[in-house]
Amino acid sequence: MSIVTLARFQxxxxxxxxxxxxxxxxxxxxAVAIMELCYVKTNNEExxxxxxxxxxxxxxSFAVGVVTGIIQEFQFGMNWSDYSRFVGDIFGAPLAVxxxxxxxxxxxxxxxxMFTWDKVGKKLHATFIWLVVAGSMLSAMWILAxxxxxxxxxxxxxxxxxxxxxxxLALITNxxxxxxxxxxxxxxxxxGGIIVAGLAAFRLLKKDKLSATTTNLYKKSVRLGLVxxxxxxISVMGIGDLQMKALLNDQPMKFAAMEGDYKxxxxxxxxxxxxxANEAKHEEVFGVKIPYMLSILSYGKPSGSVxxxxxxxxxxxxxxxxxxxxxxxxxxxxxxxxxxAFGVLMFLVSALGLFFTRKKNPILYEKKxxxxxxxxxxxxxxxxxxxxxxxxxxxxxxxxVYGLFTIQQSVSPNVSVTSLLISNTVYFLLFTSLAITMxxxxxxxxxxxPEYEEEQLRAVTxxxxxxxxxxxx
Numbered sequence: 001m002s003i004v005t006l007a008r009f010q011x012x013x014x015x016x017x018x019x020x021x022x023x024x025x026x027x028x029x030x031a032v033a034i035m036e037l038c039y040v041k042t043n044n045e046e047x048x049x050x051x052x053x054x055x056x057x058x059x060x061s062f063a064v065g066v067v068t069g070i071i072q073e074f075q076f077g078m079n080w081s082d083y084s085r086f087v088g089d090i091f092g093a094p095l096a097v098x099x100x101x102x103x104x105x106x107x108x109x110x111x112x113x114m115f116t117w118d119k120v121g122k123k124l125h126a127t128f129i130w131l132v133v134a135g136s137m138l139s140a141m142w143i144l145a146x147x148x149x150x151x152x153x154x155x156x157x158x159x160x161x162x163x164x165x166x167x168x169l170a171l172i173t174n175x176x177x178x179x180x181x182x183x184x185x186x187x188x189x190x191x192g193g194i195i196v197a198g199l200a201a202f203r204l205l206k207k208d209k210l211s212a213t214t215t216n217l218y219k220k221s222v223r224l225g226l227v228x229x230x231x232x233x234i235s236v237m238g239i240g241d242l243q244m245k246a247l248l249n250d251q252p253m254k255f256a257a258m259e260g261d262y263k264x265x266x267x268x269x270x271x272x273x274x275x276x277a278n279e280a281k282h283e284e285v286f287g288v289k290i291p292y293m294l295s296i297l298s299y300g301k302p303s304g305s306v307x308x309x310x311x312x313x314x315x316x317x318x319x320x321x322x323x324x325x326x327x328x329x330x331x332x333x334x335x336x337x338x339x340x341a342f343g344v345l346m347f348l349v350s351a352l353g354l355f356f357t358r359k360k361n362p363i364l365y366e367k368k369x370x371x372x373x374x375x376x377x378x379x380x381x382x383x384x385x386x387x388x389x390x391x392x393x394x395x396x397x398x399x400x401v402y403g404l405f406t407i408q409q410s411v412s413p414n415v416s417v418t419s420l421l422i423s424n425t426v427y428f429l430l431f432t433s434l435a436i437t438m439x440x441x442x443x444x445x446x447x448x449x450p451e452y453e454e455e456q457l458r459a460v461t462x463x464x465x466x467x468x469x470x471x472x473x
Contacts, residue, residue: 006420007079007411010427014072015393016386017431021065023184023385026136027192028058031228033129038224040126050217050224052117053450054196055129057442062110064438071427079420083400083410089164090156091146094171098142106135140188141181148177150401151392152250163404176250179243180392186235187388191381193229194346197222197353198378201371203446210449217450219365222374223357230350237343241297248298248306251402253316254395256309257329258336259294260287267305269294277329282310320403327397335387335394342384349377 032055039047076084113128148171149156155170156163165171200221207215247255256262260275262284271293276285295304309326316325353374356364364370396402400410 001417001421003415003417003420004407004411006417006424007415008407010075010079010420010424012390012393013424013427013431014068014075016389017435018065018068018072019385019389020382021061021068022140023188023191023381024061024195025058025065026133026140026185026188027190027228027232027381028054028061028195029129029133029136029192030189031192031196031225032058033126033133034228035224036126036129040122046217046220049450049453050221051129052453053217053445054221055113056445057195057199059110059114060438060441060445064434067434068431071430075423075427078423079412079415080400080410081412081414083405086162086405086410087146087149087401089162090149090171093165093168094142094145098139102135102138102142104135106132106139109135137185140184144181144184145172145174145177147392148174148180150399151180151396152176153401153404158404163401175246179239179246182239183236183243183388186232186239187381187385188232190229190232190236190346191385193225193227193232193350194381195225195378197225197229197350198375199442199446200225201374202378203449204365205368205371205375207365211451214449214451219357219362221450222353222364226350226353226357229346230354233343233347233350237347240340240343245298251395252307253309253312253325253327254332254391256307256312257327257332257395258391259306260284260329260333261306261308262310263308264311265294265306265308267295268292268303269298269306271297272333275333277333279326279329282326323398323406325398328394332391332395335390339384339387339391342380342387346377346380346384349374349380 032051035047035051035054038044039051109128109131113125113132116125116128152174153163154174155165155167157166158164171177200218203210203218204215204222207218210218244255244258247258259265260272260277262277262282268291270289270291273288273290275287277283278285292302294306295302298304298306309329313325317323353364356362356370364374398406398408400407
């Protein structure tokens with residue numbers, strides 16, 4: 001394997017694994033904040049129990065996310081030093097704000113929230129978790145401002161072989177930033193709701209072993225999680241549609257590859273449902289198309305043509321010079337469809353789940369096959385997010401910064417195949433260990449249940465042993 005291939009594999013591995021936990025933390029933090037707000041408004045102790053219980057799972061995600069984020073930053077300097085030099089002046093400001101302001105704010109108020117239960121007023125304590133939510137969203141904002149520059153460079157000049165910032169405001173008003181940030185945050189909201197509802201559904205499969213109070217708490221979790229995920233899934237589909245339409249102008253090669261079209265579509269444009277491409281020969285092997293649909297999806301009307309990859313490749317060659325501009329077509333084509341399919345699945349599960357858990361006829365809780373569907377949907381946002389980032393990053397080929405800096409130019413000049421093989425192996429084993437540990441800890445928290453803390457406190461209170469009793473010694 002080449003150095004570039006191994007470096008790309010490492011970047012993909014670290015990014016995908018880290019991004020399992022970014023939306024996990026943002027989404028579950030928001031769900032926990034809503035639960036505590038319900039507790040403050042209603043003074044219902046059940047919401048306090050749920051806040052603490054789901055807060056423990058959110059904290060696990062936060063901890064693993066910090067570890068994986070450090071690893072990701074480390075491999076930038078190790079494998080992509082030339083890239084880091086090229087964008088250092090652009091990325092310095094947003095990443096500094098992210099670390100020194102947003103992440104500091106998030107971690108500080110998370111600590112205050114963890115250790116001040118029953119030590120400060122309820123409203124102040126709830127304010128802490130809402131500030132954690134704000135900090136996590138601000139943190140994502142600055143990271144995505146940097147990534148958006150890679151997708152659509154603005155506010156810069158090239159000086160001494162490096163991109164240097166000339167307009168900070170242009171960086172944070174980048175059109176791609178609006179779409180990326182909106183897509184990530186609404187996806188995180190969906191993920192938080194799905195995780196709460198899905199994990200609670202798994203526990204309800206064993207409701208015969210749960211107390212009536214614990215069962216009721218899990219049912220509340222399902223309802224609240226489904227409301228959050230329904231709002232999130234509707235929002236993510238809307239912003240995702242806008243983002244896809246923006247690619248027609250910003251990254252037409254990515255758009256054409258996602259649709260599997262080598263040739264211009266013609267007017268009206270047909271949408272390809274399934275297809276396979278011979279990437280070596282740059283041609284479609286087969287495809288099943290629906291007339292008019294691509295025009296409707298792209299322009300909101302049954303007319304309008306879309307450029308194919310061959311046409312875009314000629315335009316890019318004329319603009320940037322002769323090289324291969326074709327991305328991994330089959331990967332992008334099916335990543336897009338799988339991302340969209342999981343998005344629709346989460347919307348349907350959320351909508352139907354709310355319908356089947358309504359007070360008049362909550363049959364979902366009695367049907368094990370329904371609970372299984374809801375429980376297994378827990379994995380859907382992880383898969384949807386992964387496929388989404390594959391589209392974002394693979395579709396930019398051959399650029400790290402679109403139109404300015406290529407992947408070949410970005411790799412560190414001093415890394416070797418041996419060092420990359422060793423670091424890839426170490427990272428893979430580390431991530432596997434973290435994943436197993438994370439899953440094990442989440443399962444343990446679920447088995448404890450929302451009443452565990454109160455039961456432990458009750459046990460301690462009742463165990464006031466006489467020190468002269470023989471059992472004490």
